[in-house]
């Protein structure tokens with residue numbers, strides 16, 4: 001896979017596509033980042049963007065993971081001390097998941113977001129941006145409680161992070177799109193460059209294939225889940241035999257293979273007893289999806305394999321989490 005393919009596989013869009021292409025031509029020394037509000041336990045939502053970071057790392061980008069402690073604080077996620085502690089756990093789980101320690105820079109937001117220059121730039125952005133625009137930027141990030149002033153400061157700080165972390169490519173789920181657009185529109189008013197953004201899709205809920213999968217809404221798989229819990233969730237997952245069911249529904253089992261399993265494994269083996277035709281082997285997602293659609297691969301066998309591969313992916317992070325919890 002060439003650099004541009006690695007960069008764009010499984011991505012929903014790059015804004016703009018032309019800027020993305022230019023970047024892919026020479027990724028050496030270029031910096032890509034994702035920011036995460038610290039959360040104690042990683043779930044598949046975090047891992048989807050982490051997979052993209054691993055792709056970008058392989059393509060030659062330098063990776064920055066922002067542990068967005070101040071943002072979590074602004075978003076009402078606890079006391080500052082709690083958030084800092086959680087951020088440490090999160091970092092350990094990301095490393096265990098497969099981000100290369102020597103090529104990944106972890107930065108705490110609070111290490112630079114409280115400095116004079118940053119805060120003054122923030123105030124300038126506050127003057128430049130309408131309340132309405134800042135609120136719209138937050139619509140898909142902030143949970144449904146009553147918005148507070150902190151919720152409109154939040155996206156402006158996220159925009160500034162791109163400049164202060166010296167980022168060449170901002171990465172995030174599609175829910176970050178409006179913040180990235182705000183950054184593209186407003187950074188030049190401070191004399192800073194416009195940077196491209198890459199967005200990953202938001203996957204459907206495991207049990208229904210509808211809406212969005214996250215820890216707060218619906219069923220997801222997290223690093224807290226043991227093999228049994230993963231099997232249970234995957235077994236209960238919606239898995240229609242046809243590939244593209246009508247409307248907004250997706251096949252979550254296929255999505256998990258596409259976005260989580262195939263990017264991280266060269267080959268997927270589905271165990272099947274000899275009397276049912278023996279093992280099946282896949283080197284790419286399309287072949288597996290075709291077999292599921294044609295009936296060659298039974299949904300129950302696909303689910304058994306999916307649970308096994310997800311378990312393998314999550315295992316190292318789960319162990320780190322257990323070590324953390326036992327106080328080591």
Ligand SMILES: N[C@@H](Cc1ccc(O)cc1)C(=O)O
Nearest residue numbers: 035036037068071141158161
């Ligand atoms: N907005 C991101 C967190 C984030 C914060 C600051 C950033 O610079 C980037 C990302 C989220 O929803 O989790």
